[in-house]
Amino acid sequence: MIKVGIIGATGYTGAELVRILSRHPQVELVALTSRSYAGEEMAGVYPALTGSTDLNCEDLTPEEVMDRAEVIFIALPHGHAVPVATRARERGIKVIDLGADWRFRDAGTYEEWYKVPHGNHKLAARAVYGLPEIHREAIRSAGLVANPGCFPTSAILGLAPLLQGGYIDPETIIIDSKTGVSGAGRGAKVTSLFVECNENINPYGVAGHRHTPEIEQELSALAGRAVTVTFTPHLLPISRGILSTMYASLARPATEAELRQVYREFYAGAAFVHLLPPGQWPHTRWVYGSNNCHINLAVDSRTGRVVVASAIDNLTKGASGQAVQNLNLMFGFPETMALAGPGLCP
Amino acid sequence: MIKVGIIGATGYTGAELVRILSRHPQVELVALTSRSYAGEEMAGVYPALTGSTDLNCEDLTPEEVMDRAEVIFIALPHGHAVPVATRARERGIKVIDLGADWRFRDAGTYEEWYKVPHGNHKLAARAVYGLPEIHREAIRSAGLVANPGCFPTSAILGLAPLLQGGYIDPETIIIDSKTGVSGAGRGAKVTSLFVECNENINPYGVAGHRHTPEIEQELSALAGRAVTVTFTPHLLPISRGILSTMYASLARPATEAELRQVYREFYAGAAFVHLLPPGQWPHTRWVYGSNNCHINLAVDSRTGRVVVASAIDNLTKGASGQAVQNLNLMFGFPETMALAGPGLCP
């Protein structure tokens, strides 16, 4: 049993961590921090957890959490994880950060897109980007894992095989993503109100969303050259789920059958990534509440493009489930521990 | 490992059985029957199951299923389970029927409300009504369990402590229930279409729904006298969930605190039933995908009534989860095996 603390436990990703870890046979939760709900039972804040956890939310300092835990999850707004993770590493405590602070090997990119100084470029250069299907070995030995963003997870998993194999022209990539509202967090904002989101879809952050450079960092590494993408997220009236539809021109003629083989080989051994049968396009409901990623693709022979779609649950594979997957790798547990099993469907 | 067959596996309750049983450490699924999807992979019909089951749907006769299984779940439209269960019992095979055929000790009541002849009154009298919180001991030794209806599960769990203790006037009970659309099944009906259900709520089956006599049978047994109720179901735009709001006049003055104590004692040892803290009213999302039942109550001192609300997931505690709970009891497994854990929330 390892002792685990969660800093920022009462946001949606924090609650999802508690949900998953309450079933993890090798984890003992020892600290749930929250400012807003300090002193309340976690099961009072999220009554779905009634009977699954007896823990209270506490307004602990990071130092106090580190006194109890051997690994910490950080689920704080960006900008807050740098000092916490820095100190944790000094104390030899492992860190999985669910925010953006450690996702860039070059912290200058972070500073440019997030408009704040970073504070520890050196450690940023050594953090590991926690997408296990791409960086599994590095994660196993990592002390500080930057859990990927939700959109980047769906986009990178969808495009990685094509870019690594040189099948598409990296200048032609367009990523059109659609996300559920839980991605906006539990903050009380007018734009997240039921009435504002229901019966609606809209684009946002067009030509400037902060997940763009994160996608580009990883795709560039896979392609072995600089990749620039157009990325457009959309908000749709579902609680959980991201679908990314991706377009690129084929670098050389290829059939759908060939490309399917490329995906099968790339994801051999990846327990959570499933290439669906021909013609069965990903539905976000099929991965609802699971750590799975469903992918399919088609060649548009009229235009010489390939169209790829990938679906994940933004709170699970797009955040907390992937974070637990990283934990499993970092501590030598089976990668699917507490994460196996189908989504909740119907 | 026990060998389990599901007759009627591709409806929503059948798929929910597969979802739950795919994680059951003591169950081996040996047969999934379906006419519409015979020959297809179950994971092709419900792609959420991709990676969780390799079974195909087969158009087997009940006899063929019984050749493979030591217990069968029947998830067929009412009227079809009588011959199947009759034969299974002759062969010594245990049966859990998710339909209405065996829910009435007096099959004449069934015939009156369902307008079809029953065919085996004698066996009906010996079947056990599979609501474990009320009939746990009888279920343990039962060969034929009638899994309760979804509305009755929510209503009976909500009212049982009050009726058994004589706290309410049995002539005054009103049950106003609200259900998600999955309760209507996967049949292609106009009334179940997205556009017909979305942004809507409506009552149906007013003063005549077939779950009424089932509720009355169990409440009468608890009260020790005949109970007649007014029951109104409503359809609302959610996939899963039932909320029942129940009203009755107090038979004698009682405080909310006294009544809360009655519930706590009645449900001591019931792992899935949770009386929420004062003022925290049940939300169906809090039991989404779980086998839990959340209950709360208030005394309306201005009118001398008690108001009780209970929430379940209609596919889990209201159908397939409860069926697995019954299986666990019938085979001596821990009652919560494959069913423990929080709902999917947020």
Added chain:
Amino acid sequence: MIKVGIIGATGYTGAELVRILSRHPQVELVALTSRSYAGEEMAGVYPALTGSTDLNCEDLTPEEVMDRAEVIFIALPHGHAVPVATRARERGIKVIDLGADWRFRDAGTYEEWYKVPHGNHKLAARAVYGLPEIHREAIRSAGLVANPGCFPTSAILGLAPLLQGGYIDPETIIIDSKTGVSGAGRGAKVTSLFVECNENINPYGVAGHRHTPEIEQELSALAGRAVTVTFTPHLLPISRGILSTMYASLARPATEAELRQVYREFYAGAAFVHLLPPGQWPHTRWVYGSNNCHINLAVDSRTGRVVVASAIDNLTKGASGQAVQNLNLMFGFPETMALAGPGLCP
């Protein structure tokens, strides 16, 4: 053309007023007040109004609005309308208040349930409760109309014919109401977030909701004796709509056919209230965006009760549509002006 001002124009009921009045041939909108959005175009705050209004939101004092308008709608939180309406009446300006401040003839009841002093009991006694189907004549000559609450509108319209005719026992009334989320307003609250409301239904305000005394005031007047009700609202994942399901014991035996005739006579001449054909139960979608109220009923002969269901759009007949209906009556326009026509369905 009459000059109309709206005080509090950027909440949902304010925006619904603008939507309806933008098509009213006898109305000129002259002032839209808002603190949060002062200086912005109304069509910027609610882009659905693009092309339908050129007005800006202004941070005007009530006195400034009265300088421009001959009638004002007040769409402010309760407690704020007393001084505004008091002053307007002094200046001879007509007032339609969409809040609770003027709904009680006895302002003491208001003070008891809303926990604030009222400030003008005398004027409260003379205000007219603006439910045209009950108080049409009084509204025609009123200077100050208290627009009814959304739940009371649905409940009173549903029960009025039975109470006035003495068909039900006034001690047995139970009102189980279900509302869309727009009833909670546009305030940024966690409980109104999409993720908190979606895939959910829950009761709230059990045995204590503030619309209870308002319902009782009007039902008592219709019954000619004190009526006390049990009223339970529920929140469900739709933007617009209220369904009230009502239960009462028959005071004397009556058939459904007789009771249907009572409703037809009571609502003869009421353009917006429709008794649906036998067996066709109200759906909130059928009144979506309209000023209609759909009603149906059944006699539960097993229990001697009548069950009535009524559906309205909470923002239209439950708020702003009814307010315009009152305006039409107060100014001698046809009652249905700018309000006629079907709801938006499918």
Added chain:
Amino acid sequence: MIKVGIIGATGYTGAELVRILSRHPQVELVALTSRSYAGEEMAGVYPALTGSTDLNCEDLTPEEVMDRAEVIFIALPHGHAVPVATRARERGIKVIDLGADWRFRDAGTYEEWYKVPHGNHKLAARAVYGLPEIHREAIRSAGLVANPGCFPTSAILGLAPLLQGGYIDPETIIIDSKTGVSGAGRGAKVTSLFVECNENINPYGVAGHRHTPEIEQELSALAGRAVTVTFTPHLLPISRGILSTMYASLARPATEAELRQVYREFYAGAAFVHLLPPGQWPHTRWVYGSNNCHINLAVDSRTGRVVVASAIDNLTKGASGQAVQNLNLMFGFPETMALAGPGLCP
């Protein structure tokens, strides 16, 4: 008053026609045909129309409808409108067809994509594509108008100014569209069930949807050269609404401000098309139930692309509202008659 018949009145587009025309001051509805609902009141099939129409559904032959009407709307599955429209034109009756049968000037393209013989290539060549913002003058004098598809309406309106002005490279166009479920019609299909659509988004018809050649026909005419596009529709859990997000490489450098001016000029005089202010991206809720089309755009200077988004209500501007707009033009009524006014929002 003109006499209007609707052939196929009980599908969603038929009901939407009735909803709109019930408020049209120059239209008398004289025939509503339906096979499934022959003999029933239209307001029984769509109770939202209660009080707005007294018409019955009738199982009339097209010839019988033409005996009564001077213009007919055809809302039938594709393949059925050719003989009806052919005969109507022989009799001098005007026709607005809401299906695909007359949308292609070259009926061979229709035959290739719809896999059925057409039957009247000559008349097809003379039909007018009823997108008023592009073909207003031709529609005024047309006898047979092919009402555009819902996706093509959103895509063509979004891209027309750029293509006509030569601002984008026609080889680089990608159209990612998202539609509500009403676009699938009222047929009872499993894929349109609430539970199958709720909490979900999925692509469908990838690289082969039949609206592709329709979009290409119109874009090619605007560009003055052959245009080939990649078009991917997605199904999302809303009843009404289409959002199209479109991507293309700039043919020459241009600023957002320049391009905005191009749109303003192109749509000068178009009452229903609104370019939103910079940064305010279209939301389908903002056009809900209206005939409006909202558009916005951005230049992605990092990649040299322009991103355009357009939103319509698929049943109104994407079908029946546009059909009435065409009727207005064909009969010399003001183009916005019965169509003006804001959408239903909130």
